Amino acid sequence: MTGGATRSERIDLENRISRSLGNILALTENYPELKSNAQFVQLQAAIYEIEEQISAARRFYNSAVTEYNNAIEMFPSNLIASSMNYQRRRLFEATEQKRQNVDVNALFNR
Numbered sequence: 001m002t003g004g005a006t007r008s009e010r011i012d013l014e015n016r017i018s019r020s021l022g023n024i025l026a027l028t029e030n031y032p033e034l035k036s037n038a039q040f041v042q043l044q045a046a047i048y049e050i051e052e053q054i055s056a057a058r059r060f061y062n063s064a065v066t067e068y069n070n071a072i073e074m075f076p077s078n079l080i081a082s083s084m085n086y087q088r089r090r091l092f093e094a095t096e097q098k099r100q101n102v103d104v105n106a107l108f109n110r
Contacts, residue, residue, distance in 0.1 A: 011092055018054055021047050058092040065089045 005013065025047060034040045069088050072081035 007089070011090070014054060014058070014092065018051065021051055062091045065091055 025044065028034050028040070028044070071077050072086045072088070
């Protein structure tokens, strides 16, 4: 992990970044003139690219964690895993808050 963040902190940070990026794009719906601004269009493309990279990283991480979790539960590797105190790891998951529609008024009233 980078910057001394724990795995759980990193997962939470990635979820907050994804929510924030989605919130920025949702805000543009109230300002149609932004959609015609070339700089904003570039920013929007960059945000989509970042979201895709985060999504790809999550898929890679989840695949590796699933493989790890399966390996520490299967015989005979489970014997070694339990003696070395290996623990199951949690997957990246989309939070319920991310699945909900964005309340734009709440974003402006902070």
